[in-house]
Amino acid sequence: MALEIRPITDDEVEQAEFITTYSFNSPDRRDLAQAVERSRRFFRTEWSLASFEDGEMTAFLRVLPSAMHVNGRGLSFGAVAPVVSLPQHRRKGHVGALLRRALADMRERGQVLSGLHTPHPALYRRYGWEIASVKRIYSFAPKEIDLAAQPSERGRMRLLTPDDWAEADRLYRLHSERRTGPLQRIDLWWREAVFGASRPVPADIALWENNRGEAQGYVIYHQPAGQDDQPGTMPVRELVALSADAYLNLILYLLRHDLKQEIVWYAPPDDPFLSLVADATKVKVREEYDLFLRICDVEAALKQRPLAHPEHQLALTLQVSDDSAPWNEGTWRIETADGAVQVERTAGEPDLTLSATTLAPLFNGFLSPSGAALAGLVSARSEQALAAAAAFFATLYPPFCADGF
Ligand SMILES: CC(C)(COP(=O)(O)OP(=O)(O)OC[C@H]1O[C@@H](n2cnc3c(N)ncnc32)[C@H](O)[C@@H]1OP(=O)(O)O)[C@@H](O)C(=O)NCCC(=O)NCCS
Missing domain, CATH: 3.40.630.30 (Gcn5-related N-acetyltransferase (GNAT))
Structure with a gap:
């Protein structure tokens, strides 16, 4: 059966809201008109993505444009909410296909980071979102x-x-x-x-x-x-x-x-x-x-990430694997001098080897490089490599996002 993925049109807002309110068992399900009215008032259809099987909408998500502070600087951020599919179409891979497409779209829009809240950690880990803060x-x-x-x-x-x-x-x-x-x-x-x-x-x-x-x-x-x-x-x-x-x-x-x-x-x-x-x-x-974070564009996010201590001069090479966003795969050389960060692809030996999923909590200062190595999530060439990564990914405060979405 043919699966189509695209933003919804104005005529399809009601079906998207039905899938959403049904999936969350929201009281608005009984007053769909109100949910549709609110959706039209607050959200643009181009922020949405839906899957269609033989013309029928089966799953829906929305990416709200925002920015998240990292060491005080706002980095462009896609807030993913909701993510829903109809029960009769679940476990068919439609949501997975939407999430992959959303990653490509966010990268195109310059949304270097993405975040969501979920009771299903295992689902989003597959696609590179990872726990990156606690409350x-x-x-x-x-x-x-x-x-x-x-x-x-x-x-x-x-x-x-x-x-x-x-x-x-x-x-x-x-x-x-x-x-x-x-x-x-x-x-x-x-x-x-x-x-x-x-x-x-x-x-x-x-x-x-x-x-x-x-x-x-x-x-x-x-x-x-x-x-x-x-x-x-x-x-x-x-x-x-x-x-x-x-x-x-x-x-x-x-x-x-x-x-x-x-x-x-x-x-x-x-x-x-x-x-x-x-x-x-x-x-x-x-x-x-609390927040699940995803690095949508590793090169751009590393370049834009401000250092907690700009006086540190360091060099670090990361080898990143990323099944859902293959543009991030490869070996990246990071060099900092006078607070400026340079990032480029390299053929050199990596100091740290990790997945994009593990990179997200490191990036947010939630998981320390040595903690990640202890958990077997990072393989490090040396103690010095872990220390350089700790200096690069340091945050001035532990990460925390008070907004639910
Ligand atoms: C959670 C939900 C969106 C998953 O939708 P779905 O259509 O079943 O997702 P997919 O079929 O695309 O799943 C993609 C992969 O993730 C797995 N997966 C799906 N739900 C999962 C879960 N809750 N936990 C772990 N893995 C999950 C699937 O098995 C599939 O793996 P596979 O590729 O190895 O087969 C859907 O069950 C739903 O709408 N639930 C109610 C609302 C909700 O909880 N939304 C999410 C809030 S964050």
Whole structure:
């Protein structure tokens, strides 16, 4: 049977939304018109790819254009969501074919990186996406938490509306300046994905200003509907603080939501909350894998990757295998001088041999080269080669992306 792969047309939005809402068992499935309307409002059909078997749409994905910070620089990034197929057409390779084609398209568009979230790690590993960050999840009863430090000033909290998104964005940009993982957020992303302006229960965003009226942090959280008069869970999606006073005041603000039985806070892995809590036994802590990263264009991504420590001068040769994106295969010589990175193909001996799948978490500073060697994912010529790779792939902060998509 003939398999065709192409972007959907405007007439095919409804079938794509049906496959999506059915696959995720979304409530919108019962109100498909609303899902179609939202899709038409927010997404362009050229961001989509669908497979058609004898003319029938069988699977669908979308790649949202974005940029992800790596050591503070935004690298062009394709955010893949959703990926879905109809149950009667699953395990026929249609999604695999879509993912391969999406990789070629992203490379063509200059999207050197791609990311997604998934409960199916084994599926995406086959195509080169790999776990490249974790989130730390705290859960605690607000009434049980005392802090070992207090802010030097109380300042003022202010609730933002979606129209105020630029105030939060200014702080988010400052916070992302040297980090790895944050996505660049545009107006629409703030309003819809962060504030959830058109969802039944939008997020709350509270901004903290110091006594001089300077905004220095914000926190994004949800208060699920119908629970105002009952104990419930309050998820905290993001806390951005540019100063200790902002951090402490934002946490005190959260703790004052004392009708809530539990706060569940999705934090970066280097968050210092546990060091601040008077009795850490009152906080449950766990970690979950988070973003899956894919290097769509190895040569361009290596060239664009800013060094954490530009003063390091190093040379490194990587031999990369990549079944799903063969343009990445080969041996690449990396040389750095005065912060500039040069990358070219070489016939020389590799220092490190690895797959593009393993390169992604190295690139993001999630997996260390020596850790990858220990796990048998990298073969290294020498200890010095591992040290050079560690210097090249160093990040100033552990990777973390607060955005779900
Ligand atoms: C997950 C989903 C998209 C897979 O679609 P599919 O059409 O079965 O995928 P394919 O047939 O193209 O699979 C490609 C390969 O991955 C394998 N694979 C498929 N789903 C897998 C899974 N969940 N875990 C591991 N491997 C998987 C297939 O066996 C196939 O391997 P093969 O080439 O050796 O035969 C589909 O089951 C689905 O829509 N599920 C519900 C929604 C969902 O979970 N979406 C993904 C959210 S990230």
